[in-house]
Amino acid sequence: MILNTKLSKTLLSTLLAVSGFAAQSAEKVTVQLKWLPQAQFAGYYVAQAKGYYKDAGLDVTIKAGGPDISPVQVIAGKGADVVVNWMPDALAAREAGVPLVNIAQVFNQSGLMLTCKKASGVATSKDLKGKTLGVWYGGNEYPFLNWMAKLGLKPDTDIKILKQGFNVDPLLQNQAACISTMIYNEYWQVVDAGVKESDLITFFYEKEGVASLEDGLYVLESNLKDPAFVARMAKFLKASFKGWNDAVKNPAEAAKIVVKADTSGSANEKVQKRQMENVAKLITTASTSKMGYLEPTAYERTVKVLLSSGSSPVIKKDPGKAAYSHAVWDASTK
Numbered sequence: 001m002i003l004n005t006k007l008s009k010t011l012l013s014t015l016l017a018v019s020g021f022a023a024q025s026a027e028k029v030t031v032q033l034k035w036l037p038q039a040q041f042a043g044y045y046v047a048q049a050k051g052y053y054k055d056a057g058l059d060v061t062i063k064a065g066g067p068d069i070s071p072v073q074v075i076a077g078k079g080a081d082v083v084v085n086w087m088p089d090a091l092a093a094r095e096a097g098v099p100l101v102n103i104a105q106v107f108n109q110s111g112l113m114l115t116c117k118k119a120s121g122v123a124t125s126k127d128l129k130g131k132t133l134g135v136w137y138g139g140n141e142y143p144f145l146n147w148m149a150k151l152g153l154k155p156d157t158d159i160k161i162l163k164q165g166f167n168v169d170p171l172l173q174n175q176a177a178c179i180s181t182m183i184y185n186e187y188w189q190v191v192d193a194g195v196k197e198s199d200l201i202t203f204f205y206e207k208e209g210v211a212s213l214e215d216g217l218y219v220l221e222s223n224l225k226d227p228a229f230v231a232r233m234a235k236f237l238k239a240s241f242k243g244w245n246d247a248v249k250n251p252a253e254a255a256k257i258v259v260k261a262d263t264s265g266s267a268n269e270k271v272q273k274r275q276m277e278n279v280a281k282l283i284t285t286a287s288t289s290k291m292g293y294l295e296p297t298a299y300e301r302t303v304k305v306l307l308s309s310g311s312s313p314v315i316k317k318d319p320g321k322a323a324y325s326h327a328v329w330d331a332s333t334k
Contacts, residue, residue, distance in 0.1 A: 012178035020205030022165040026059035027232050032080035032215075033065045037262040039217065039247070039276035040184065041084065042107065042254040049257045056235040063263075067166065072098055075220060082233065087213040087302050089139035092314050094323055099221035102324040104332075105236050105294035106244060109282040110211035112143060114330025115190060120177035122201060125208075129153055134164035134171065142314045144180070146305045147210040168193065178203075187273070192264040214282070214300040216294065224325055234331035241291045241332070248286040251276035289333070294324050 033041050044062050047053055053060040063080060065071065071083035072093040082103070090100045114133065116122040123129065128151070135141050145155070153159050163175050166188045168175040181187040183204075191197055207212040217237070223229045247254035255272035285291045306314045 003086070018057055022202060026054070026057055027058045027235070029053075029082070029232060029236050030063060030080045031236075032063045032069075032071045032074045032083040034071055034086070034215065035065045036264075037064050037258060038117070038185070038267060039251075039258050039272045039279050040259050042247040042272075042276055042279065043240055044084075045243070045261045046247045046254055047239045049260070050243065050246065052239040052242045053236070053278075056239045058232070058239065059237055060236070063296070070099050071218075072100070074331060075100070075162055075218070081223070081229075082219050082236065084215055085122075086139060086217050087216060087299075088142050088306055088314050090216070090218050090302070091108075091306060091319055091323060092139060094319055097316050100217045100218040100323070101221045101224060102218055102294055102299075103233060103328040104217040104240075104292040105213055105298070106217065106240075106292055107213070107215040107279075107282045108295065108298065110143070110203045110204070110206045110214055111139070111278070111282050112211065112214070113181055113183060113187070114144070114178045114205075115171065115181040115187055116178035116201050117174075117195070117205075118201055120174075122177055125151055125203060128178070129158050131177040132162050132170030132175065134160045134162045134176040134181045136164055136166070139314070140180065142306055143205045143210045143212050146308055147205065147208050149308065150208075150210065168311045171195075182276045183281065188274060188278075210305055212305050213294075213298055216293075219328075221322075226325060227294075230328055230331060233328045234334075237292060237332035242281065245287045245291065247276060248283055249281040251261055252282065259331040269328050270301060299324055 031044060037045070048062060071085045072089065074080050075083045076098045087102065088213045090102065094100050098332055120131065135144050148155065148159065155161050162170055164170055164180055168179060168181065168186050171190060172193050172195070173310055181190065187202070190200065219233065251273050254276045255269045258265045258272045259269050280286065285293065303318055307318065
């Protein structure tokens with residue numbers, strides 16, 4: 001006798017379950033971003049939207065960041081398995097007792113720079129003396145302080161530091177000659193506000209030799225002792241890298257996905273597409289076998305910058321190789 005289709009499927013599922021062949025439920029992974037939904041994190045949103053995480057057997061939750069959200073506090077409180085963070089903040093947290101370990105470095109170039117109005121009298125770095133300079137704090141000030149130390153300019157003596165909020169008002173309102181900007185975000189806010197690019201001069205920290213590594217992926221050191229966690233994170237990395245490669249190749253598609261992910265409705269495709277095009281410049285390893293690999297020399301350079309950031313270095317001692325691990329990255333490439 002032939003069973004009806006519905007009964008046949010039920011019977012088959014029961015037999016498979018009894019035989020131990022039932023599909024396992026997806027493994028959960030929660031990732032905490034450093035900021036609000038934008039193309040800076042496009043790879044993760046693309047991987048989720050295009051089913052790369054699902055195909056890897058993962059159920060990924062992407063938690064947006066914001067001005068009042070600290071990735072370090074979130075992961076320390078077990079609110080995430082992995083966080084996106086800048087290395088200065090991660091190493092400072094490690095020294096303070098939250099043992100973060102870098103498992104992948106998505107951005108291998110820095111997008112941080114000082115943007116100045118030429119009208120303020122700044123043409124070269126020598127002209128910074130006597131000027132008011134907008135600087136982001138909360139861990140973002142260390143490359144700047146290291147650069148000033150290299151130039152021999154002392155805060156409050158040779159330059160005046162304006163603790164800058166996450167906006168470009170100080171430059172637009174002429175409260176500062178220069179402000180901190182990212183190549184993919186605030187710089188374009190200045191341009192969109194009506195300032196011509198020809199009226200601006202920029203100093204890339206990367207070119208000044210004081211750049212520190214930015215968006216990387218960090219986990220708690222204790223979790224790396226668990227083989228199951230390492231395997232789960234390897235799946236996460238592999239799927240995320242696939243999403244990043246797609247985002248770099250197709251900024252327009254990535255922009256649409258990011259805008260859809262922004263529940264506040266503040267993001268728009270034009271801005272996010274431009275942001276993604278600039279973010280792509282910071283991921284020179286995209287679509288190569290080195291995607292996401294943390295180069296030890298880049299890590300050591302960042303540590304050196306942080307140890308010599310003027311009179312108040314962000315870290316007091318070199319954390320050595322304990323602050324990063326290639327174990328998860330290696331597993332993701334197999």
